[in-house]
Amino acid sequence: MRHPQNPQPVRIAFANGGDPVLAEAVKAGLAGQARLGSRWILHSVATKSLEGLASDLARWRPDAVVLYRCTAACGKVVRDAGLVAIYADGDEGSDGRSPRVGLHYREAGRRAGAFYLERGYAHLAYFGDHRMQESVEIEAGLRVAAGGRKVSVDVFDIATMGGEDRPVRMDLLDQRISAWIGSLPAPCGMILASDRFGLWAAELCHQIGRRVPDQVSLLGVGNHAIVCEGVWPPLSSVDLRTRELGVRAAEILDRHLRGEPPPRPLRIQIPPGAVIERSSTAAHGVRSPRLMLALEHLQAHARERLTVDDLARAAGLSRRSLERRFREHLGQTPLEAIRSHRLERARHLLETTALSVEEVAEQTGFAHAGHLSARFREAMGMPPGRYRRQARS
Secondary structure, three states: OOOOOOOEEEEEEEEEEEOOOHHHHHHHHHHHHHHOOEEEEEEEOOOOHHHHHHHHHHOOOOOOOEEEOOOOHHHHHHHHHOOEEEEEEEOOOOOOOOOOOEEOHHHHHHHHHHHHOOOOOOOEEEEEOOHHHHHHHHHHHHHHHHOOOEEEEEEEEEHHEEOOOOOOOOHHHEEEHHHHHHHHHOEEEEEEEEEEHHHHHHHHHHHOOOOOOOOEEEEEOOEEEOHHHOOOOOOEEEEEHHHHHHHHHHHHHHHHHHOOOOOOOOOOEEOOEEEEEEEHHHHOOOOOOOHHHHHHHHOOOOOOOOOOHHHHHOOOOOOOHHHHHHHHHOOOOHHHHHHHHHHHHHHHHHHHHOOOOOHHHHOOOOOHHHHHHHHHHHHHOOOOHHHHHHOOO
16 A cells, blocks of 8 residues: 555546446546545446456556445455455445445435425325345335325336346336336326436336326436436436545545544445426426415425415415315325425435534524424434434434
8 A cells, every 4th residue: 555645646446337327426526536635546447357357456456446336246356356445335245344335225215205295296106126225225215205194106116027037028018117107197206216217217108198297207316417318308306416425435545545544334325415306397296276386385485484374375275275175185284294394404404514503494494493403303303413413424
């Protein structure tokens, strides 16, 4: 290992076992370390064969390796070479002693479900592939959001259609998925295991004449602009903050190169960002125009200290009529909807900003920090400060 004070640049190998588009975002996060003054050289190494990986490592002699979604066999090659390894978004090759930085897919699924529930959807769908652990986690998060609410969840898991030992023809798979999409009640909010699943679902919706977003609203996970902007209509998506994988991996490597101990815990999960809204979700899940006015007012004035009477005035309804429609269509009261919306935004600000609790309270419609803390503890079982520390650990 080169000494930190040695003028020779530090060699960082990047092994990509996942999606090339996502890998570029991770590399961009790593490359940012060089712009902060570190003398790093990034080099991609082969992962298509174990022999090629071992050969690349022996020839290039890196100081450390970042393994992005690599197999257990790739991880073993790196360990056998005696190299420092950082695992990025994948446990498969982890030895349990090396740091791992991962994305919080379950929270992304919960956030996607909350997005649709706030817009009045009573019917949700999930399209994924449970051969991928992240797909399992996203669905689990969706079910957390839907728990206790008056909402149905339909799932299509392509893993049930076949596998490596019994492959399925793509035309037959498309037919089955199209039939499933055609059977979904409208309006339906569909959450996809990735943005590429959104591209697939949008194409099948067009083929069978299901209108996006009026009949089927589509929400991806990842927010990879190249994919999202290549869908028609453009795909809304939960921002996974993939670039942050590289940023955090670079911070851990920098500590190691300075002779500092690795962070604790070794497993770090990066919380997702906000839902980036595009045209694929430009609709609401309720058929009551008055209730839609109330929901739109709630979303547009989230920073204000809204009351149930404010929503009733925006909808042109009496308070009693508004409460009846909320219970009938959403399975909750207007006050519960206001509190849920405030808490969701507060969670997002605590996870992704350095705002004080007082500033978060001000931006989410709470009277003061104490009011936010009390409501947050009631809903989350912990005060805002501790939630922020856990989310960032």
